Amino acid sequence: MRRVSVLGATGSIGQNTLDLIARAPEAYQVVALTGGRNVAQLAEDAMKFRAELAVVADPALLPDLRDRLAGSGIAAAAGAEALEEAALRPADWVMSAIVGAAGLAPGLRALEQGATLALANKESMVCAGPLVLATAAAHGGRVLPVDSEHSAVFQALIGEDIACVERVILTASGGAFRDWPAEDLAHATPEQAATHPNWAMGQRITIDSASMFNKALEVIETKEFFDLRPDQIDVVVHPESLIHALVGFCDGALMAHMGAPDMRHAIGFALNHPGRAPLPVERLDLAKLAQLTFRPACETRWPALRLAREVMAAGGLAGAVFNAAKERALDAFIARQIGFLQMAEVVEQVLDRATGEPGLLQAGITLDNVRQADHFARRSADEIMTPT
Ligand SMILES: NC(=O)C1=CN([C@@H]2O[C@H](COP(=O)(O)OP(=O)(O)OC[C@H]3O[C@@H](n4cnc5c(N)ncnc54)[C@H](OP(=O)(O)O)[C@@H]3O)[C@@H](O)[C@H]2O)C=CC1
Numbered sequence: 001m002r003r004v005s006v007l008g009a010t011g012s013i014g015q016n017t018l019d020l021i022a023r024a025p026e027a028y029q030v031v032a033l034t035g036g037r038n039v040a041q042l043a044e045d046a047m048k049f050r051a052e053l054a055v056v057a058d059p060a061l062l063p064d065l066r067d068r069l070a071g072s073g074i075a076a077a078a079g080a081e082a083l084e085e086a087a088l089r090p091a092d093w094v095m096s097a098i099v100g101a102a103g104l105a106p107g108l109r110a111l112e113q114g115a116t117l118a119l120a121n122k123e124s125m126v127c128a129g130p131l132v133l134a135t136a137a138a139h140g141g142r143v144l145p146v147d148s149e150h151s152a153v154f155q156a157l158i159g160e161d162i163a164c165v166e167r168v169i170l171t172a173s174g175g176a177f178r179d180w181p182a183e184d185l186a187h188a189t190p191e192q193a194a195t196h197p198n199w200a201m202g203q204r205i206t207i208d209s210a211s212m213f214n215k216a217l218e219v220i221e222t223k224e225f226f227d228l229r230p231d232q233i234d235v236v237v238h239p240e241s242l243i244h245a246l247v248g249f250c251d252g253a254l255m256a257h258m259g260a261p262d263m264r265h266a267i268g269f270a271l272n273h274p275g276r277a278p279l280p281v282e283r284l285d286l287a288k289l290a291q292l293t294f295r296p297a298c299e300t301r302w303p304a305l306r307l308a309r310e311v312m313a314a315g316g317l318a319g320a321v322f323n324a325a326k327e328r329a330l331d332a333f334i335a336r337q338i339g340f341l342q343m344a345e346v347v348e349q350v351l352d353r354a355t356g357e358p359g360l361l362q363a364g365i366t367l368d369n370v371r372q373a374d375h376f377a378r379r380s381a382d383e384i385m386t387p388t
């Protein structure tokens with residue numbers, strides 16, 4: 001039996017992962033499940049999968065978790081340290097599906113104990129790509145991309161020489177507002193932004209899809225994962241979300257990865273790697289689909305894409321600053337403290353401040369330095385957003 005843990009088990013990726021695990025219960029021993037605040041879901045799944053340990057991020061919810069698990073023999077714990085301890089429990093395969101920079105340290109711990117890390121948490125690569133990959137290499141572990149575009153690129157590269165790759169094209173749905181007139185975007189609400197045209201995902205990534213911050217993070221994630229130059233990475237709007245990414249080779253060939261917009265494709269690929277196994281996903285009927293459409297991804301309409309290029313040019317800890325500023329701006333948008341378009345303005349101002357802060361971006365990519373850059377960015381974003 002393979003020992004598996006799911007970090008962020010109560011979320012969209014976590015639940016899809018458990019759905020696949022539930023279909024082959026004889027194949028897996030569930031070690032640890034973690035959640036942020038949804039104690040009811042966490043306890044239910046911990047009992048259903050007979051987990052060894054359940055951890056909730058919010059310490060105030062530990063008594064509730066303990067009550068729900070009473071008599072089950074499942075250990076309960078809470079807080080940031082307990083999340084890292086959960087990730088350190090020996091497991092063969094660990095799903096990293098906590099949302100945000102909070103997922104970085106537990107993912108690193110999973111790699112430190114030699115696990116294969118199935119990485120949905122794109123923020124880990126944006127904030128600390130070299131550290132994530134070096135940690136895997138140092139402990140004989142492996143990082144498998146779960147973000148659909150990166151899983152697509154990974155699959156298109158199997159058996160290929162990375163030196164023959166000319167370019168990678170990431171597709172973007174365009175999010176909730178892809179057909180809105182630009183002048184309406186200033187008045188977009190969090191509820192409107194949190195409605196994705198194709199994918200069922202958590203609230204935060206869905207809003208990031210609408211602002212293209214999701215794609216901006218993914219461009220940086222691509223550079224880090226596959227060690228490409230920024231000019232080798234393009235984005236194209238593809239409203240159907242059926243092609244997830246394309247790899248262009250030096251002979252002009254373009255290898256596209258297609259599939260229904262269902263994350264069990266990418267999760268299942270990482271779960272079954274290096275093999276493949278049947279997955280409960282829709283099979284595409286190409287004749288019925290009839291056509292696939294593409295549009296340019298305009299960096300004026302979606303300034304997040306331009307900012308991603310600036311972050312890659314700056315290098316170092318710029319990714320950690322970018323991500324943290326975006327997280328705070330997103331918090332503020334969800335809380336209706338700033339408008340939809342202001343998110344990118346705040347992030348740009350934080351990046352400017354960070355660039356002017358001696359040594360901040362150039363410090364080595366260690367967990368401590370990432371945390372320092374992250375704190376700087378959050379504090380700066382809060383100052384910028386505080387009305388004077
Ligand atoms: N959803 C998708 O299809 C895709 C997601 N991703 C990436 O995967 C990750 C997860 O996304 P998604 O599943 O949509 O997100 P969700 O919001 O649905 O789930 C997030 C998970 O993280 C937990 N969590 C939230 N905050 C914290 C915290 N501070 N500490 C510990 N745990 C926390 C949540 O707990 P709780 O709910 O209990 O509060 C939940 O288990 C993100 O990085 C996202 O960008 C990438 C590609 C596709």
Ligand SMILES: CC(=O)[C@@H](O)[C@H](O)COP(=O)(O)O
Nearest residue numbers: 147148172173174175209214
């Ligand atoms: C499923 C997945 O990987 C998401 O990151 C997806 O890419 C979001 O869609 P868009 O950002 O293209 O709208």
Ligand SMILES: [Mn+2]
Nearest residue numbers: 147148149218
């Ligand atoms: Mn994606």
